[in-house]
Amino acid sequence: MASASVQINLPLPVLPAGWTAEKDFKPIGHLSHATDRNIEPVGPHFLAHARRKRHKRTFSEDDRIQAQANVKKIEDDDEGEISEPEDPLMLQREAKDWKGQDHYAVLGITRYRWRATEDQIKRAHRKKVLKHHPDKKAAKGGTEDDQFFKCIQKATEVLLDPVKRKQFDSVDEAADVEPPTKSETKKGNFYKLWGKVFDAEGRFSNKQPVPKLGNEKSNKEDVENFYNFWYNFDSWRTFEYLDEDVPDDNENRDQKRHVERKNQNARRKKKTEDTARLRKLVDDCLALDERIKLFRQQENAHKNKRRLEKEAEQKRIAEDAAKAKEEEAKLQAEKEAAEKAQKAEGKKAKEAAKNAAKKNKRVIRGAVKDANYFHGAGDAPASQIDSALNDVDALITKLDNEEIAALTAKLNGAKGADAIKQVYQDEVKQLIGAGKLKEGELKSLS
Amino acid sequence: MSAENDPAQRVAIGISFGNSYSSIGYTTGEGRAEVIANEDGDRQIPSILSYVEGEELHGGQAKTQFVRNAKNTVAYFRDFLGQDFKSIDASPCHESAHPVEHESTIAFKVKDNADKENEVTVSEITTRHLKRLRNSATYYLGKEVNAAVITVPTNFSDAQKEALNKAAKEAGLEVLQFINEPVAAVLAYDARPEAKLADKIIVVADLGGTRSDVAVVASRGGIYSILATLHDYEVTGLKLDQVLIDYFAKEFLKKHKSASDPREDARGLAKLKLECEAVKKALSIGTSASFSVESLVGGIDYTATINRTRYDLLGNKLFSAFSRLVLHAIEKAQLDPLDITEVILAGGNAHTPKIASTIQNAFPETTTVLAPSTSTTAINPSELSVRGASIQASLIQEFELEDIEQSTHPMVTVTPHLSHAVGVLCISGDESNGIFHAIVDAETPLPVRRTAIISTPREGGDVLIKLAEGLRHIKVTKPEPKPKKEKDEDDEDDSDDDESDEEEELREKTWKVSNVLSQAAIKGVKKGGKVEVQINVGADLGVNAIYREVGAKGGVRGIIAGGKAANGSA
Ligand SMILES: Nc1ncnc2c1ncn2[C@@H]1O[C@H](COP(=O)(O)OP(=O)(O)OP(=O)(O)O)[C@@H](O)[C@H]1O
Ligand SMILES: [Mg+2]
Secondary structure (H helix, E strand, O other), X not given: OOOOOEEEOOOOOEOOOXXXXXXXXXXXXXXXXXXXXXXXXXXXXXXXXXXXXHOOOOOOHHHHHHHHOOOOOOOOOOOOOOOOOOOHHHXXXXXXXXXXXXXXXXXXXXXXXXXXXXXHHHHHHHHHHHHHOHHHHHHOOOOOOOHHHHHHHHHHHHHHOHHHHHHHHHOOHHHOOOOOOHHHHHHHHHHHHHXXXXXXXXXXXXXXXXOOOOOOXXXXXXXXXXXXXXXXXXXXXXXXXXXXXOOOOXXXXXXXXXXXXXXXXXXXXXXXXXXXXXXXXXXXXXXXXXXXXXXXXXXXXXXXXXXXXXXXXXXXXXXXXXXXXXXXXXXXXXXXXHHHXXXXXXXXXXXXXXXXXXXXXXXXXXXXXXXXXXXXXXXXXXXXXXXXXXXXXXXXXXXXXXXXXXXXXXXXXXXXXXHHHHHHHXXXXXXXXXXOOOOOOOHHHO | OOHHHOHHHOOEEEEEEOOOEEEEEEXXXXXXXXXXXXXXXOOOXXXXXXXXXOEEEEHHHHHOHHHHOHHXXXXXXXXXXXXXXXXXXXXXXXXXXXXXXXXXXXXXXXOOXXXXXXXXXXXXXXXXXXXXXXXXXXXXXXXXXXEEEEEEOOOOOHHHHHHHHHHHHHOOOEEEEEEEHHHHHHHHHHOOOOOOOOOEEEEEEEEOOOOEEEEEEEEEOOEEEEEEEEEEOOOOHHHHHHHHHHHHHHHHHHHOOOOOOHHHOHHHHHHXXXXXXXXXXXXXXXXXXXXXXXXXXXXXXXXXXXXXHHHHHHOHHHHHHHHHHHHHHHHHOOOOHHHOOEEEEXXXXXXXXXXXXXXXXXXXXXOEEEOOOOOOOOOOHHHHHHXXXXXXXXXXXXXXXXXXXXXXXXXXXXXXXXXXXXXEEEOOOOOOOOEEEEEEOOOOEOOEEEEEEEEOOOOOEEEEEEEEEEEEEEEEEOOOOOOOOOOOOOOOOOOOOOOOOOOOOEEEEEEEEEEEEEEEEEEEEOOOOEEEEEEEEOOOOOEEEEXXXXXXXXXXXXXXXXXXXXXXXX
């Protein structure tokens, strides 16, 4: 099979540095498997091929069978997948009642229904045409009854027209999968049973692919996606197919309009009902979905854990607070006790000081007599005595206990009336200096 | 050895035998295929026989009998050959003789004798039809024709071929070979002197009278392999005729309010059918056509005209269904429209310009659509089969039958085909940066030898040659959304099926390296030098590669073993 050589104008890559191979060639992989096909025994190039291949050999029938064993098929055989027994009642249908017929049953493809491909529908149609063509029936001595044949044509017309097919599929109850009852679900077939329901409902989805129900191993995100998808379902389902026939004549336009309006309303109502139906279905499934419970439990467990931790924390805080309070109270009590003790001590000391002061005052007053009431020599007149005693009393009031003690000590050390008088006079002088006494306030000591 | 079995005595023709039309052809001494016109001057001879008072009419003359003598007119019978009654589709015969079950075969009840009705089997009908074709050819060639290559659909079963073979023998024709219709069409194109041998994928899309057939064919060095086929019995020429019948019937009823529906009258319907087919054919050439029937129904004559645009609209549903079939067949072959080099439109309806343009629109610009309205070099689509058959007849007429049979034997025809293209990496030896260039395409039958001449870097030097398998990949890029331009005020172009405002994505064919087979080096290539790579792939998938610098001595030789893969197919 010679042919002109291929011209490649892109340059070959430069040999990488260090590349070596024995005789400059390195095998690396193998070719992928080949496909056996029949080449067409036609044309001059085939003749050349045949000459080469035959080489004066003769082939036996066995060779022939062997050779064909793996050949890739290029023709489909129609048998098999599209053959269903025909219901005798169905065969008696009238074509005018086509709206009530199950188009998939008429074509024998009920096992596919909305899943049937265009190709399958066509092949099914062809099969039915071969079987039910009225001319063939008539030729076989049957009646020229073409009713079922017309049903076949109608079914094909509907199913091969995408718009009409959607309308029919919208109301094809045989394709519906009833939701399982609670008890069925409880037997442990939840995913299988409900999965089928949603597979069937999914046929109405504008958005494809439709998420799957999944199984017990599905993760939370997928499950949430699934329910979100179904709670926001975008459906193409319509109910035109169930319309009442609109009168065709132009005469009765009001009647026509009336029926049209009625149909519109009916469609809208059915659509609303369908939306509600689906919603309930999803609600029911959700309510039975163990995964939801599981996820909730997991969530609760998670929450509980957090709550317990929080409580523990609070308890700890409360305990800490109580402890702190106790501590404080103790400290307070100690402090109070100490204060009380201190106070008690102070009182004693004061008492003592008071007593000492009393004693000292007595000394101070007594010393006035020793100083002869500051009269110099001779008995001091009564007036002198009064005035001296009054002045000393006045002096005492100006002195605190310590000063009194100090004065007492000085007086005890002073001998003789003059010295004593001097002590008093010094005291007065000091008080005057401190501004506690006025000059001449104490006449006997000035 | 009887005279007709002696290759030296043979006069062989090509026959295309359709349910609707048949053609006969031969190859001239210069090797050109010619289609023979019968006595009526027809090259497309209706496959119809009609009996009028014991006289047999054939072809165009028989076809006119649809009106007066429908019950004794036999048409659309080819596909019934070799079949059970229960597996035939009787629909096309509704307006002519109906097929009946006859013993284990099929027959038509016709008065083929002056006064006796007979059940004539489909084999016998075929024999009679082929006899008429043979006679026409004999008459034209002036030599007794005694052999033929006959085209059949790709899904014609062995039983059907066997029945046809017998019927032909009865008609005095030795069938040298049955060849597939789409392959005959490819051969008709390849046999033209100006044709160049190139590896390509061809789709043959045939829209006939009672069926449409699509085949995807790999053509590799002049060898053809069918990759996928598809058959449909709903998208047909008869359905297109029906579209016109309904149109004219309605127009007629609009004009003649009190007249009855001509479609409900057997003769009226027959007249409509004949005239509508003629109108359809006229619209393939002209932009309008006239319809004219005398006494359509109730003695009313009816004339009307129709323009091509109207027909294009009426037929649009069927035209797009046909184009979907073609795309589906490509899908079945696991290919993309981008893989298709040529679409050969075949069958009578391929004359219709709108069918060709609908197909052209379904393909990228890189695909050539061969039909009268899209290509000036297109061959008449009604003649493709017969031309292919005629060429094949001339190629094999000198062979002994035994020889032909041995050559068409599966031992010869069953051949391993490469599953992926084999080629080299250019620019970079790194699989992710290098650019793969195929040397041998996928679906090439083995063994095969191919040579490539490859450029080298500007300065020459040492080069790396990496052989690899490449996977064809379709790269899809979405275009940047164009800013919507404001609608011109009274922009009233009625573009319902207008796709231009929908941004089309860009689709390109690219390659991915899937499997590196070998590395080789050519050292010291001179500046501007080129490297020649020759690849020989054996039936055992072993590769023998030879590399050398063009014009230089020496070279590198390498062998890649067939490996484990070879065990799989043998
Ligand atoms: N020039 C034309 N323009 C349009 N249609 C045409 C033209 N010529 C023939 N046809 C139509 O082509 C069909 C016949 O196609 P073809 O000659 O390929 O027949 P066939 O192979 O016998 O068909 P089949 O076997 O499918 O019945 C008929 O429907 C005929 O009306
Ligand atoms: Mg044909």
